[in-house]
Amino acid sequence: MKFAAVDVRQAASAADIVYEALRKAIIEGDLAEGENLRQDQIAQMFNISRIPVREALSRLEQHGLITTQRYKGAVVAGLSIEEIEEIFEFRALIEAEVIRLAVPNLDREALEKARRHCDAFDRETDPHRWGEINRNFHYSLYEASRRPYYLQNVRSSLDRIDRYLRAQLSFTNGVPRAGREHEAILAACEQGDADLASRLTRDHILDAGRSLMTFLREQRG
Numbered sequence: 255m256k257f258a259a260v261d262v263r264q265a266a267s268a269a270d271i272v273y274e275a276l277r278k279a280i281i282e283g284d285l286a287e288g289e290n291l292r293q294d295q296i297a298q299m300f301n302i303s304r305i306p307v308r309e310a311l312s313r314l315e316q317h318g319l320i321t322t323q324r325y326k327g328a329v330v331a332g333l334s335i336e337e338i339e340e341i342f343e344f345r346a347l348i349e350a351e352v353i354r355l356a357v358p359n360l361d362r363e364a365l366e367k368a369r370r371h372c373d374a375f376d377r378e379t380d381p382h383r384w385g386e387i388n389r390n391f392h393y394s395l396y397e398a399s400r401r402p403y404y405l406q407n408v409r410s411s412l413d414r415i416d417r418y419l420r421a422q423l424s425f426t427n428g429v430p431r432a433g434r435e436h437e438a439i440l441a442a443c444e445q446g447d448a449d450l451a452s453r454l455t456r457d458h459i460l461d462a463g464r465s466l467m468t469f470l471r472e473q474r475g
Contacts (some may be wrong), residue, residue: 268306272296273313280319280330282382282414287332291320318414329413335470338415342463345411348404349392350456353439356399357448365444368394372440376433381424385416391436395443395451415466422466432462 255419276296279285279357291311297304303447311328321331378387389412396405417439435458442451 258432268300268302269309272300272302272307275300276310276314277317277319277413280314281385281413283417283420287330289330291330292444295326297364298463315386317410321355327437333414333418335467335474337420337466338470339467341411341415342459344465345408346456346459346463348411349396349408349459350452352396352399352401352404352408353443353455354448354452355401356395356397357443357446357451359398359400360395360443360446361398364394364398368440368443371437372433375429375436381420384423384429385412385420390433395439418466418470419462422462422469424464426469428462432458435461 276285276291284293290428293304293307293311296307300307311320315322316330318373319331320328345446346429368391371387371394375387375391378384392408393405396408399405435454439451439454439458
């Protein structure tokens with residue numbers, strides 16, 4: 255066969271590393287909205303060619319975390335208030351269903367894991383950790399739903415709003431309320447009440463969304 259081959263495993267691994275590093279920086283707010291992502295600079299930072307960088311940026315764009323602008327190239331994407339509101343509405347629908355499906359399959363190990371994350375969220379004082387621990391809590395319950403496609407969409411939705419949600423938790427004293435709501439959701443799961451867990455999860459997400467909308471409208475004037 256006469257064609258140029260590349261080490262696909264190496265390229266894929268490099269692209270994955272760049273993707274995860276940029277994704278983490280975006281959702282945690284280390285890369286600001288509108289910040290330019292230059293391929294040559296990123297490639298130099300990771301000591302790789304531009305090929306895996308392009309692949310990583312393409313994946314980030316597919317997930318809505320960056321956009322491509324004329325003359326500027328790839329930049330960190332921003333969201334309008336209307337777009338954020340829609341994402342919360344979508345999350346409330348899908349996550350309420352995911353946890354309803356998960357409750358009958360939750361075993362002692364899963365519930366104990368959720369309890370650890372719930373307690374860790376209450377104790378945490380570093381705002382940069384809230385988003386990750388919040389995800390860990392919810393995912394420790396959601397995984398029992400055995401719906402990987404649903405969870406993929408939940409993850410994508412959270413990626414797009416995490417940096418906004420963390421700001422809302424930090425500046426509106428939302429952490430104590432979120433902690434109380436986590437406790438109620440976990441108690442419903444421990445009781446095996448799927449409908450209650452679903453309803454509480456839906457309310458939890460919608461309440462957080464409303465609080466965030468109020469915060470953003472005040473910030474953006």
